[in-house]
Amino acid sequence: MSIVIADPATVALDPAVITPSWIVEGRPQARAKELARSDDGTCVVIAWSCTAGRFQWRYRVDETVHIISGEVFVTNEDGVICRLGPGDMAFFPAGSTSEWHVPREVRKLAMCRHTLPQPLGFALRAWKRMLAVMSGQSGSLQLASS
Numbered sequence: 001m002s003i004v005i006a007d008p009a010t011v012a013l014d015p016a017v018i019t020p021s022w023i024v025e026g027r028p029q030a031r032a033k034e035l036a037r038s039d040d041g042t043c044v045v046i047a048w049s050c051t052a053g054r055f056q057w058r059y060r061v062d063e064t065v066h067i068i069s070g071e072v073f074v075t076n077e078d079g080v081i082c083r084l085g086p087g088d089m090a091f092f093p094a095g096s097t098s099e100w101h102v103p104r105e106v107r108k109l110a111m112c113r114h115t116l117p118q119p120l121g122f123a124l125r126a127w128k129r130m131l132a133v134m135s136g137q138s139g140s141l142q143l144a145s146s
Helices: 118-134
Strands: 014-016 023-025 030-037 043-050 053-058 062-075 081-084 089-092 097-113
Touching: none
Parallel strands: none
Antiparallel strands: 014 030, 023 053, 030 043, 043 097, 053 097, 062 081, 062 089, 062 097
16 A cells, blocks of 8 residues: 555546536536545545536535635535635535535545445444554544644
């Protein structure tokens, strides 16, 4: 397993399709590039951009986004609109939907994670805790002093 280092603001992106039936207004054109993937395939990091337009988005996986440049107005399922600009972060849980209004090109870094079924997630956390105890780790996070 190798450490991955990339600049999501400048990495070259490839064409990515927005499902045509999701487009509400304009002709948004998306581009994306997978930057990293976990060994088990449950987590993927993607650089993504999109030109102006308005579209629905249906999340099949948990997605955390960090806006790098541009802006987007996201409308959630309750009709609440939120502006996201450079430096902003948002989390979209699997199964949710939102409408994205992109007034000018936006670029984001996205971390997509497949949700594990609850019993499997519990078993994984128990396994990790057992391994930490066996290796003498307390499981707490300690920060270095400045």
